[in-house]
Amino acid sequence: MNDRFAFTIDGVEVQGRPGQTIMQAADEAGIYIPRLCSHKELAPHGSCRVCTVLVNGRPQTACTQPAGPGIIVENSSEALLAIRCNLIEMLFIEGNHFCMFCEKSGNCELQALAYRFGIMAPKYPYLFPTRELDASHPDIFIDRNRCILCGRCVRASRDLDGKNVFQFVGRGPRKRIAVNAKTALADTDAARADKAVSACPVGAILRKRVGYGIPIGQRMYDAAPIGSDIEAARAHPHK
Amino acid sequence: MAKPKVATTSLAGCFGCHMSILDIDDRILKLIELVDFDKSPVNDIKKFTGRCLVGLIEGGCCNEENVRVLQDFRAHCDILISVGDCAIMGGIPAMRNTIPLKECLDEAYLNGPTVYNPTKTIPNDEEIPLLLNRVYPAHEVVTIDYFLPGCPPPADTIWEALTALLSGKPLTLPYQLIKYD
Numbered sequence: 001m002n003d004r005f006a007f008t009i010d011g012v013e014v015q016g017r018p019g020q021t022i023m024q025a026a027d028e029a030g031i032y033i034p035r036l037c038s039h040k041e042l043a044p045h046g047s048c049r050v051c052t053v054l055v056n057g058r059p060q061t062a063c064t065q066p067a068g069p070g071i072i073v074e075n076s077s078e079a080l081l082a083i084r085c086n087l088i089e090m091l092f093i094e095g096n097h098f099c100m101f102c103e104k105s106g107n108c109e110l111q112a113l114a115y116r117f118g119i120m121a122p123k124y125p126y127l128f129p130t131r132e133l134d135a136s137h138p139d140i141f142i143d144r145n146r147c148i149l150c151g152r153c154v155r156a157s158r159d160l161d162g163k164n165v166f167q168f169v170g171r172g173p174r175k176r177i178a179v180n181a182k183t184a185l186a187d188t189d190a191a192r193a194d195k196a197v198s199a200c201p202v203g204a205i206l207r208k209r210v211g212y213g214i215p216i217g218q219r220m221y222d223a224a225p226i227g228s229d230i231e232a233a234r235a236h237p238h239k
Numbered sequence: 240m241a242k243p244k245v246a247t248t249s250l251a252g253c254f255g256c257h258m259s260i261l262d263i264d265d266r267i268l269k270l271i272e273l274v275d276f277d278k279s280p281v282n283d284i285k286k287f288t289g290r291c292l293v294g295l296i297e298g299g300c301c302n303e304e305n306v307r308v309l310q311d312f313r314a315h316c317d318i319l320i321s322v323g324d325c326a327i328m329g330g331i332p333a334m335r336n337t338i339p340l341k342e343c344l345d346e347a348y349l350n351g352p353t354v355y356n357p358t359k360t361i362p363n364d365e366e367i368p369l370l371l372n373r374v375y376p377a378h379e380v381v382t383i384d385y386f387l388p389g390c391p392p393p394a395d396t397i398w399e400a401l402t403a404l405l406s407g408k409p410l411t412l413p414y415q416l417i418k419y420d
Binding site for chain 1: 321327328329333334336337379383385386387388390412414419
């Protein structure tokens with residue numbers, strides 16, 4: 001196509017098209033930019049900041065920042081890795097993430113990023129906040145202990161399911177995910193097959209009666225790090 | 240040259256991580272050639288006999304005795320390793336951290352559906368270590384040098400870590416051995 005333009009990510013030349021974000025162009029080029037609140041089927045949110053890259057030296061979220069001709073993107077420097085590690089570690093200490101009994105373990109994107117970054121333990125003290133669980137619905141439940149406020153369920157329910165079941169309430173440390181009903185999830189029109197459920201990157205919104213469905217060793221991130229699928233698509237690997 | 244010494248302990252843990260240590264199978268014979276075990280439930284030595292190279296900590300701190308033992312380990316070991324999720328983040332015992340201690344004790348000894356306690360007393364003998372207000376990860380009590388996550392960490396993780404440290408190599412685990420479950 002004629003309207004393609006070139007820019008670089010970590011010195012590697014990448015082709016972009018008008019209207020593409022840096023992340024979309026990177027994905028096509030087989031370069032993985034770590035992300036958490038971003039989801040292929042959803043409008044970008046730019047809230048988790050994990051995909052922060054330097055664009056011509058300035059920090060920008062790759063999921064929201066348009067690609068442009070000639071821009072110089074830095075994605076995998078030590079400094080950016082340190083920022084991303086800090087973000088992931090803060091998400092771990094800010095909630096109650098008991099991986100050992102979480103049904104999402106092995107398929108969890110938060111955990112997978114920690115694995116990819118080689119985080120052995122967070123450097124910050126654990127907060128152990130009090131968070132509410134909502135198991136009122138017959139088919140799905142919300143465990144806010146694991147919620148990282150990425151807003152994927154909000155966007156998926158609104159834009160894909162057309163239901164508007166979830167929304168944020170409160171601010172700062174009291175910010176939490178709420179449901180569009182007087183009392184509980186059971187009073188909403190949320191359903192088992194909703195995209196809002198499958199869009200959750202962690203174990204905060206799960207289907208009931210699934211349990212530990214996949215044996216250890218065969219789960220999504222057991223053998224290869226998150227982002228490997230994108231990197232595998234890269235035609236000409238560069239060091 | 241005397242063999243370096245390894246000490247282990249299970250604080251607020253379930254001994255699962257110690258089971259994982261034993262799960263190195265026949266490599267335990269190699270390990271015995273490489274190290275001597277000092278204070279450890281494995282050999283039932285109760286008190287430190289001297290300086291240790293490595294201390295393996297299973298479990299976080301849920302009571303004052305855990306804190307004393309952990310401080311004792313820090314004082315006697317050159318390298319302290321948090322082994323498993325309980326030492327690293329409190330683990331299952333830390334589920335009580337979002338509930339006030341009194342509520343936990345009341346539920347366990349007074350209000351629980353299967354409780355039989357006619358005198359309505361909550362155990363308070365001075366022989367029983369006092370519970371802490373919440374369960375603390377080991378590194379929030381003393382300085383910890385290395386972390387081996389997992390519930391439990393696979394035997395291979397423990398083996399890789401021990402042999403690397405004993406041979407003075409940097410501890411780098413392959414992707415497949417870093418697991419939080």
